[in-house]
Amino acid sequence: MKALIKLFYLANIIIFFASCDKVEPPYKQTPNNINNDTTTYVQKVLIEDFTGHRCGNCPRAHEKINELINTFGNKIIALAIHSGFFAEPLPPNYPTDFRTDEGNEISTAFGITVYPSGMVNRKSYNGNLILSYDAWAEAINVILQNKPKLGIKIQNTFNTSTNTLNTTVEIKILENISSITKLALFVAEDSIIAPQTDYESNPTLIPNYVHMHVLRKSINGTWGQEIPINTKNVGDTIKRQFSLNWNNQWVLKNSYVIAYVYDASNNEIIQVESNNLK
Numbered sequence: 001m002k003a004l005i006k007l008f009y010l011a012n013i014i015i016f017f018a019s020c021d022k023v024e025p026p027y028k029q030t031p032n033n034i035n036n037d038t039t040t041y042v043q044k045v046l047i048e049d050f051t052g053h054r055c056g057n058c059p060r061a062h063e064k065i066n067e068l069i070n071t072f073g074n075k076i077i078a079l080a081i082h083s084g085f086f087a088e089p090l091p092p093n094y095p096t097d098f099r100t101d102e103g104n105e106i107s108t109a110f111g112i113t114v115y116p117s118g119m120v121n122r123k124s125y126n127g128n129l130i131l132s133y134d135a136w137a138e139a140i141n142v143i144l145q146n147k148p149k150l151g152i153k154i155q156n157t158f159n160t161s162t163n164t165l166n167t168t169v170e171i172k173i174l175e176n177i178s179s180i181t182k183l184a185l186f187v188a189e190d191s192i193i194a195p196q197t198d199y200e201s202n203p204t205l206i207p208n209y210v211h212m213h214v215l216r217k218s219i220n221g222t223w224g225q226e227i228p229i230n231t232k233n234v235g236d237t238i239k240r241q242f243s244l245n246w247n248n249q250w251v252l253k254n255s256y257v258i259a260y261v262y263d264a265s266n267n268e269i270i271q272v273e274s275n276n277l278k
Contacts, residue, residue: 041148043075044077044271045077048122049061050083050107051115053082053086053195054088056198058115059201064133065078066212081103084115094195098214098215100215105222118136148271149174149270150270152170152171154273156275163248165244165246166242170239173233173236177230180230180264181226181227181261181263183220184218185257186258190213194209194211196209196211226264253277259272
């Protein structure tokens with residue numbers, strides 16, 4: 001009996017210490033919580049985070065995204081768009097180039113000049129379209145009060161023989177939409193280890209920073225393609241198929257597809273979804 005009691009206490013001590021592990025920098029973030037539930041649709045939000053590896057205040061926005069994902073779960077989808085002066089490579093300390101043609105085009109179209117900053121479903125909040133990260137939560141709360149007008153499902157398959165990503169998107173119409181809409185798809189990648197400036201770090205250069213939600217490439221163009229939602233009825237579905245030649249510099253297991261439908265008249269995102277690659 002004494003031996004059993006000792007074994008019991010020993011097991012509890014082991015569990016206690018195992019539960020006290022501390023997560024250390026570099027500021028690891030929670031990946032996009034990808035939802036494969038195809039039975040229930042909920043309103044989701046895209047945060048387009050305009051950032052750069054030489055932007056010393058940008059890690060605060062990264063941390064805010066992590067906080068929001070922890071708070072709202074899979075209702076939040078993030079896309080880190082590296083653009084502008086702070087995203088330019090500067091070897092040897094900043095050798096990585098996260099910029100993309102699509103990211104540069106989006107940043108230019110929306111007049112992004114302040115970093116970090118972002119858009120929340122491309123909707124204005126308190127009269128502002130471009131928001132500082134401390135305003136993101138309030139803007140998200142407003143959007144999440146609405147019922148979804150659309151539901152999106154994404155199915156990805158990868159053909160290893162042709163090195164091709166094949167993506168099928170199915171859009172379920174939940175409410176009548178009269179405006180012209182477009183569907184845009186992007187590949188994003190998590191857990192990329194590369195340098196980052198952080199003004200709250202000492203030294204300010206973090207050589208092994210974990211970059212999350214990084215925009216890699218569009219699948220169907222920066223602004224996507226028009227889809228005829230305004231000609232359909234509630235309950236109808238629209239299905240589209242796409243393919244992309246894969247870049248082997250991207251890590252497949254850390255990558256995923258983001259798809260969103262937006263109003264072509266004002267660029268506001270109606271619904272967004274993401275799914276990992278298989």
